[in-house]
Amino acid sequence: MQLTQEQLEQFERDGYVFIPDLFSAEEIAVMKGEVPALFAQDRPENVRERVSGKVRTNFAAHTYNDVYRKVSRHPRLIGPAQQLLGGPVYIHQFKINGKAAFDGDVWQWHQDYGTWQADDQMPEPRAMNFAVYLDEVNEYNGPLMLIPGSHRKGAIPAAHDLSTTSYPLWVINNDTIRQLVAEGGIVAPKGGPGSALFFHGCIVHGSTSNMSPWDRWVVYVTANRTDNAIRQFKRPEYIAHRDFTPIELESDDCLLTHRRSAAE
Amino acid sequence: MQLTQEQLEQFERDGYVFIPDLFSAEEIAVMKGEVPALFAQDRPENVRERVSGKVRTNFAAHTYNDVYRKVSRHPRLIGPAQQLLGGPVYIHQFKINGKAAFDGDVWQWHQDYGTWQADDQMPEPRAMNFAVYLDEVNEYNGPLMLIPGSHRKGAIPAAHDLSTTSYPLWVINNDTIRQLVAEGGIVAPKGGPGSALFFHGCIVHGSTSNMSPWDRWVVYVTANRTDNAIRQFKRPEYIAHRDFTPIELESDDCLLTHRRSAAE
Numbered sequence: 001m002q003l004t005q006e007q008l009e010q011f012e013r014d015g016y017v018f019i020p021d022l023f024s025a026e027e028i029a030v031m032k033g034e035v036p037a038l039f040a041q042d043r044p045e046n047v048r049e050r051v052s053g054k055v056r057t058n059f060a061a062h063t064y065n066d067v068y069r070k071v072s073r074h075p076r077l078i079g080p081a082q083q084l085l086g087g088p089v090y091i092h093q094f095k096i097n098g099k100a101a102f103d104g105d106v107w108q109w110h111q112d113y114g115t116w117q118a119d120d121q122m123p124e125p126r127a128m129n130f131a132v133y134l135d136e137v138n139e140y141n142g143p144l145m146l147i148p149g150s151h152r153k154g155a156i157p158a159a160h161d162l163s164t165t166s167y168p169l170w171v172i173n174n175d176t177i178r179q180l181v182a183e184g185g186i187v188a189p190k191g192g193p194g195s196a197l198f199f200h201g202c203i204v205h206g207s208t209s210n211m212s213p214w215d216r217w218v219v220y221v222t223a224n225r226t227d228n229a230i231r232q233f234k235r236p237e238y239i240a241h242r243d244f245t246p247i248e249l250e251s252d253d254c255l256l257t258h259r260r261s262a263a264e
Numbered sequence: 265m266q267l268t269q270e271q272l273e274q275f276e277r278d279g280y281v282f283i284p285d286l287f288s289a290e291e292i293a294v295m296k297g298e299v300p301a302l303f304a305q306d307r308p309e310n311v312r313e314r315v316s317g318k319v320r321t322n323f324a325a326h327t328y329n330d331v332y333r334k335v336s337r338h339p340r341l342i343g344p345a346q347q348l349l350g351g352p353v354y355i356h357q358f359k360i361n362g363k364a365a366f367d368g369d370v371w372q373w374h375q376d377y378g379t380w381q382a383d384d385q386m387p388e389p390r391a392m393n394f395a396v397y398l399d400e401v402n403e404y405n406g407p408l409m410l411i412p413g414s415h416r417k418g419a420i421p422a423a424h425d426l427s428t429t430s431y432p433l434w435v436i437n438n439d440t441i442r443q444l445v446a447e448g449g450i451v452a453p454k455g456g457p458g459s460a461l462f463f464h465g466c467i468v469h470g471s472t473s474n475m476s477p478w479d480r481w482v483v484y485v486t487a488n489r490t491d492n493a494i495r496q497f498k499r500p501e502y503i504a505h506r507d508f509t510p511i512e513l514e515s516d517d518c519l520l521t522h523r524r525s526a527a528e
Contacts, residue, residue, distance in 0.1 A: 101438075101442075102438050102441075106473060106475065108475075109475065139403045139452065140409065140450050140452070142472075145404065145475070174365075174366050174477065177366070177477055178365075178477040181476070181477050182477075186404050186476060188403065188404070206475055207475075208406075208472045208473050208475050209370060209472050209473060211370065211372075211373065211409070211470055211471075211472050212445070212450060213438065213441055213442040213445050213446075
């Protein structure tokens with residue numbers, strides 16, 4: 001799959017492209033079916049909420065789960081990523097983020113590249129994210145909020161926040177956010193399961209808590225250009241991968257094929 | 265001012281009525297002009313945020329500020345309140361809620377009548393709230409979320425939460441919220457300054473934190489029927505009033521008249 005010229009221009013200008021229904025209900029059912037078993041595992045790849053103990057983030061499922069290995073090589077995700085980054089890519093990070101109903105924590109305003117640069121010594125912001133919604137994302141269950149155009153500022157100085165949330169993060173100060181929002185506003189792309197959001201590694205984003213009774217599970221993947229591989233291995237390998245082999249694509253129907261094989 | 269038959273039926277069915285632009289920009293400017301001086305006062309009526317020290321709620325301004333005395337007697341607010349409650353009313357509580365940009369705290373799911381009953385011994389849920397938006401309320405600055413129809417359950421058992429937020433609250437458990445939302449969904453009425461929201465004392469509501477750079481100040485007033493006056497005076501008088509005299513209405517242009525008098 002390839003993005004249109006209009007989508008490429010939107011990504012350049014706004015720092016994101018949102019595509020509703022990129023995956024079918026059947027494909028999402030295959031992905032979602034793996035989640036309870038993944039989250040039930042007692043392993044360091046499962047990061048849990050401070051208070052409730054529920055899984056907030058599962059890392060690197062593509063290295064130990066066959067369905068998510070296929071997701072990480074899916075042409076509808078990796079095709080656009082190669083196109084947007086202009087070359088072959090590898091997976092820098094792969095996570096399933098389960099913002100739980102009622103007690104999902106906030107993510108303060110930040111750029112992902114801030115972390116990749118500071119912790120992983122990624123040379124340039126030639127990496128990006130894509131998010132696949134496993135659940136409906138609406139205004140009530142803590143959707144990702146983006147500041148359009150903020151990626152054009154490049155890497156913004158940030159402070160290391162170890163206390164506010166469950167996971168250490170390089171967060172951006174309020175005066176900067178105020179200025180960026182005055183220029184670009186805020187958007188929170190909402191859509192049903194199967195929707196996908198492609199966003200730049202430098203776009204400033206965050207999310208509020210989830211007070212609704214609706215869980216909000218999203219697969220977040222970071223694709224990095226193979227010639228932009230990280231140079232420091234401070235973080236665990238399951239958080240910042242060290243296999244820089246270019247991804248080879250699966251077939252477009254790989255998730256449906258998986259289901260049929262499993263049913264046999 | 266009187267609500268239409270359709271609005272009365274909506275309040276009966278859903279537990280709320282939202283009226284965009286009930287007050288003009290000029291009237292809101294008069295109200296908002298008083299806020300900085302009110303919030304700057306060092307008095308118990310100003311309740312502050314846990315972390316930042318910013319004012320989260322100012323109580324009882326109608327007893328020591330002439331503009332808010334007029335708001336508390338305004339025919340566009342008290343007229344509908346008398347109509348919805350079916351008799352003369354007095355002000356049970358009057359507050360300006362300043363949910364500050366970046367650090368505004370959450371309000372867990374609750375019914376206001378839970379507090380009025382438990383703490384104030386208010387005999388029946390014959391009281392209601394109206395909210396006047398001093399700022400734009402949008403999906404990003406922690407809007408009030410309501411569960412339509414939840415008021416028809418009457419008083420729901422609740423637990424006293426003294427820890428989660430800055431202000432003690434009788435909160436409702438997650439299983440009940442899940443069921444109520446399955447029946448009625450969630451709404452968050454959004455609108456510009458001057459919009460007004462009338463809502464039932466038993467409607468379940470809450471709000472998330474405000475991560476946006478936009479303050480969100482709202483005037484919240486509780487009107488109670490004079491024959492339903494509270495019987496216990498445990499809370500400070502500035503939080504649960506003890507003057508049960510029926511409100512006499514000001515003229516419809518009282519806020520504009522105030523401005524002209526002040527300018528002379």
